[in-house]
Amino acid sequence: MQTHAANSINDIRVWIAPDNTRVVFDLIQKPDYKYFSLSSPQRLVIDFNDSKSLISFQNLIKEDHRIKKIRKSKPKNKNSTRIVLELSDNFQLAVFPLAATGQYGNRLVVDFYDKNNNVSKIIHDRSTQSKRDIVVAIVAGHGGDDPGSIGARGSYEKRITLAIAKKLDKLINNHKGMKAVMIRKSDYYVTHDRKPKLARKNKADLLISIHADAFTSPKPSGASVLVQSTRRANSETAHVIANRQKESELLGGAGETIKNTMDDNLALTLADMSKEHTMKSSYEFATHVLTQLEKVTKLHKKQPEGLSLAVLKAPDIPSVLIETGFISNPQDEKNLNSSAHQQKLAKAIYTAINSFFNSNPPEGTLLASTMVIEHNIIRGESLSVVAHRYKVSVDHIKRANNLTSNTVRVGQALKIKLTN
Ligand SMILES: [Zn+2]
Numbered sequence: 001m002q003t004h005a006a007n008s009i010n011d012i013r014v015w016i017a018p019d020n021t022r023v024v025f026d027l028i029q030k031p032d033y034k035y036f037s038l039s040s041p042q043r044l045v046i047d048f049n050d051s052k053s054l055i056s057f058q059n060l061i062k063e064d065h066r067i068k069k070i071r072k073s074k075p076k077n078k079n080s081t082r083i084v085l086e087l088s089d090n091f092q093l094a095v096f097p098l099a100a101t102g103q104y105g106n107r108l109v110v111d112f113y114d115k116n117n118n119v120s121k122i123i124h125d126r127s128t129q130s131k132r133d134i135v136v137a138i139v140a141g142h143g144g145d146d147p148g149s150i151g152a153r154g155s156y157e158k159r160i161t162l163a164i165a166k167k168l169d170k171l172i173n174n175h176k177g178m179k180a181v182m183i184r185k186s187d188y189y190v191t192h193d194r195k196p197k198l199a200r201k202n203k204a205d206l207l208i209s210i211h212a213d214a215f216t217s218p219k220p221s222g223a224s225v226l227v228q229s230t231r232r233a234n235s236e237t238a239h240v241i242a243n244r245q246k247e248s249e250l251l252g253g254a255g256e257t258i259k260n261t262m263d264d265n266l267a268l269t270l271a272d273m274s275k276e277h278t279m280k281s282s283y284e285f286a287t288h289v290l291t292q293l294e295k296v297t298k299l300h301k302k303q304p305e306g307l308s309l310a311v312l313k314a315p316d317i318p319s320v321l322i323e324t325g326f327i328s329n330p331q332d333e334k335n336l337n338s339s340a341h342q343q344k345l346a347k348a349i350y351t352a353i354n355s356f357f358n359s360n361p362p363e364g365t366l367l368a369s370t371m372v373i374e375h376n377i378i379r380g381e382s383l384s385v386v387a388h389r390y391k392v393s394v395d396h397i398k399r400a401n402n403l404t405s406n407t408v409r410v411g412q413a414l415k416i417k418l419t420n
Pocket of ligand 1: 211
């Protein structure tokens with residue numbers, strides 16, 4: 001069929017998330033489209049007017065339980081393209097165009113959300129004890145359609161952040177009394193407003209966003225930690241970092257409550273109450289992170305960086321955003337891609353989480369009911385003798401005292417943590 005269509009569909013990309021599937025159509029120009037649903041079997045039909053499609057529809061869908069197939073169908077006229085998405089269910093739909101930005105051209109995005117969108121379904125709850133676990137929400141920055149910054153060697157920030165997040169997730173989940181919740185688990189995009197919502201639904205005590213920095217020159221390097229601040233951020237990269245995503249990642253969740261409440265006074269009170277305490281905790285945690293990161297990487301900034309946000313947008317969960325290094329710096333980019341280095345960064349963050357919660361145990365948690373006693377080693381005592389006496393493990397004592405070997409000396413003071 002001869003076509004003189006002005007627009008063209010160049011690619012179709014599919015991103016599968018636990019509660020939604022996103023389909024992105026890449027086009028040369030702004031899409032002129034219409035869509036409608038058909039049932040039995042369930043389908044979504046999209047007509048792209050004045051458009052041709054040169055892509056192959058082979059193997060577009062692999063292992064998605066929402067979309068069975070994407071195919072072309074007979075168009076309305078010779079200058080249009082009709083695409084049919086065969087679905088397994090009647091999903092909640094969101095269809096919207098996105099303008100060209102950065103490396104991306106014009107797009108049409110179609111999101112299929114599970115109905116009865118229940119978050120607890122996707123997050124495994126390990127807490128069976130009466131004492132609850134400390135919950136740490138981890139946001140691996142970017143994902144899916146949003147690669148984040150791209151290094152000179154072609155590394156994607158979204159992949160590095162996910163790799164570090166997974167390592168951190170593992171360390172936390174191996175720690176009794178702690179639980180990690182990954183807000184993003186693989187290569188898909190979580191919208192800004194859903195991140196704090198997911199963190200709140202999981203009753204997170206802490207929200208950690210992991211990113212890699214980028215700058216217009218390859219020179220800057222090292223890690224930094226950002227927290228919300230009422231003061232104006234005045235760092236050299238403030239204009240780069242002060243974007244919507246980072247704001248919303250630092251908002252915790254109160255932003256949502258406050259935005260949704262109709263009562264202005266209530267909103268103000270809520271904001272005031274949570275703001276001061278949460279910001280103080282965020283800052284304190286940030287200093288713990290910097291102390292640990294300094295042992296494994298260069299620091300870009302030795303103090304937590306303040307990211308200035310609107311007064312009302314107060315977080316209710318202590319939140320930090322960790323820039324693990326500069327992807328725009330060649331040495332940092334190399335390190336950030338190394339699994340060993342990623343592990344070091346994750347370990348440093350994990351150690352900071354431990355030291356922070358040891359001095360600030362959240363109410364109702366196992367840690368809050370832990371008693372710490374000091375034991376002075378006497379002649380003839382080994383670590384295993386002490387462990388046996390207090391009915392704890394040798395590892396437990398080593399962890400509590402940051403010991404790297406099993407050797408102890410007479411007179412050495414050891415902290416022993418006993419759980420009630
Ligand atoms: Zn980022």
